[in-house]
Amino acid sequence: MNRTTLSLIAGVAALAAVTGFAALESPDAAGAGTAKAAARLPVERTTLVCPAPSSSDIADTSYTSxxxxxxxxxxxxxxxxxxATEESDSATGNSAGKGKGEDGGKKAGRPALQPKAPGTPVTGDTSGGDTPALIGTAEGKFAPGWTMQQxxxxxxxxxxxxxGVDCTAPDTEFWFPGASTAPGRSDYVHLTNPDDSAAVVDIELYGKDGAVKSTAGEGITVAPHSSEPVLLSTLGDTPQEDLTVHVSVRSGRVGAxxxxxDDKxxxxxxxxxxxxATGLVLPGIPKDAASVxxxxxxxxxxxxxxxxKLASPTGLITPAGHETVHVKGGTTTAVDLGDLTRGEAGSLVLTQASSPVPVVxxxxxxxxxGSKRETAFIPASAPVGARATAADNSAKGSTLSLTAPTATAQVKVTASAGTEGGTQASRTYTIKAGTTQDIVPPRPSGLKGGYALTVECLSGGPVYGARTLTASVEDxxxxxxxTLPDDRGTVSVPHADEDIAVLQEK
Incomplete structure (x- = not known):
């Protein structure tokens, strides 16, 4: 037996130790047509990061897991x-004791969340402007579909x-159309690094005339287990009302x-x-939207x-005067659609007829x-897929919006047990092709506290969703x-068998 064969045996043995003999078939071992379909298995570990919620001393923040x-x-x-700062102290070997703004080892402003079992949400609260960015890790039975709402x-x-924001999984690229450096706006991109090594990030801005020329956003270092808020107006010299922000990571990964x-x-x-993508869906425009x-x-x-197109409760319609929007390559285009929904639920569906190009x-x-105006954003969303979750809901003030742009679909909506008591409840809905339906979601029996909503696609075409929370804040x-993209709670694992024939010397 030569050295090459010995090396091969050692390598395969190491692979088998890691995978449990998961993938050791030779090309000749299985006949054509005998391969088994990949299995969907629950993920075993999930990482989420939550940005620092506010610098205001009168901010009240709740977290729902x-x-x-x-x-x-x-x-x-x-x-x-x-x-994030506590993680950083731990990673560098610093103590997390009193005398550094902490109490008994817990950083000031960090909510206490102690999930007890899947299927029941848990909440924690903080106040003031010193709440740090948070880094969360779920393992085992808590990992598949873990969702955090801030x-x-x-x-x-x-x-x-x-x-409100869903705490996000770290990644290496993000697109944010809808940012601004106009007078009266203060927009920050929050970068949070959950890992043990530094991340290096580039931030690019694109306005109506193309890329904003600046080197200030290049090579931003985000230290391990830390967060960096970057004021967008420092990355360009000229204020712009509408910007697209591109965050790309040279090394490592971040949540963004x-x-x-807005001042007013x-x-x-x-x-x-x-x-x-060449086709996009932006779901869940409130029926009482004053402007879009x-x-x-x-x-x-x-x-x-x-x-x-607007997917309304009765089908797809073309907004008068806004049949098409021309987007010039490399530039950000903005269009006021006015009172688009006219008192009905709606979702925007964007398509391209010929020579399509990817768009965000x-x-x-x-x-x-007037002075009572409030703003929210709806980014283009991925479909619900197998399952999606909205973590923070109350007995009043939650609206679930679902749209099926291409084909009729059937979905199951489950309201979890409440944070302080109650029994889960489920209901099945049919969403007709080309429509958007605003749904008053089912509520847990005997509800006490808040609850989570889970949407599962049962049959039919793709479904897109969004959840709107409303609350009066000082009148x-x-x-x-x-939005409600797939929670990625399961992964595809190809089937394979052990076959030591691959170790035979030819």
């Missing part, structure tokens, strides 16, 4: 949430109103979200839009015309009038919207 029940998980596992009420000042604060029109978090503004961008060299898009939605109609 929820893991839906998933078949095939074991009995063990845990979910924990730590401040909701903040700010009674006055820039960005006053209701601000844009906090958009409130504010909210702008979550990353779905990946660039579409912001779109393509990085391609070619221009494109977006065909605009988001909506800026305003409710209220202002506060609201925030979170």
């Amino acid at each position: 929820f893991t839906p029940v998933t078949a095939g998980t074991g009995s063990g596992g845990k979910a924990e949430l730590r401040s 909701t903040t009420e700010v009674a006055a000042g820039a960005g006053r109103g209701l601000l 979200a844009v906090q958009a604060l 029109d409130g504010g909210d978090w702008l979550s990353a839009a779905a990946d660039p 503004r579409l912001i779109a961008f393509t990085a391609a060299d070619a221009d494109t015309d977006l065909k605009v 898009a988001a909506l800026r939605v305003t409710r209220g009038k 202002t109609p506060g609201f925030t919207i979170q």
Whole structure:
């Protein structure tokens, strides 16, 4: 037996130790047509990051953690949430004792969340402007579909109103159409690094004339287990009303979200839009929206015309005067769609007729009038897929919006047990092709506290969803919207068998 064969045996033995003899078939071992389909198995570990919620001393923030029940998980596992600064201290060997703004080892402002079992949400609260960014890890039975919602009420000042964001999984690229550096706006992109090594990040801005020329956004270092808020106005010299922010990571990974604060029109978090695509769905425009503004961008060299449709409760319609939107390559285009929904539920569907190019898009939605105006954002979303979850819901003030742009679909909506008591409840809905349905979601029997909503697709075409929270904040109609992409609670694992024939010397 030669050295090459010995090396091969050693390598395969190591692989088998890691995978449990998961993938050791030779090409000749299985006949054509005998391969087994890949299995869908629950993920075993999930990491989420939550940005620092507010710098306002009068901010009140709640966090809701929820893991839906998933078949095939074991009995063990845990979910924990730590401040980014606490993680950093631990990683560098610094103590986390008193004398550094902490109490008994817990960082000031960090909510205490102790999930007990999948299927029941848990909440924690903080107040003031010193709450840090948070890094969360869920393992075992708590990992599949783990969802964290961060909701903040700010009674006055820039960005006053209701601000909500889903804590995000770290990644290496993000697109944020809908940001701004216009007078009266203070937009920050929050970068949070959950890992043990530094991340290096580039931030690019694109306006109506193309890329904003600046080197200030290049090579930003985000230290391990830390968060960096970057004020967008420092990355360019000329204020611009509509911008697309591109966050790309050279090394490592980060979680990213844009906090958009307006002096007059409130504010909210702008979550990353779905990946660039030739067709997009922006679900869940509130039926009482006072104004809707579409912001779109393509990085391609070619221009494109977006065909605009509104999926209403009765079907797809073309907004009068806004049949198409022309997007010039490499630039951000914004269009005011006005009172688009006219008192009915709606979702925007964007398609391209010929020579399609990948596009990203988001909506800026305003409710209220005069000094009582409030703003929220709807980024283009990925479909619900197998399952999606909205973690933070109350007995009043939650609206679930579902749209099936291409084909009729059937979905199951489950309301979890309440944080303080109650029994889950489920209901099945049929969403007709080309329509959007606003649903008053089922509520848990005997509900006490808040609850989570889980949407599962049972049959039919793709479904897109969003959940709107409303709450009066100092007589202002506060609201925030979170889209419902697939929770990625399961992964595809190819089937394979052990076959030692691959070790035979030829």
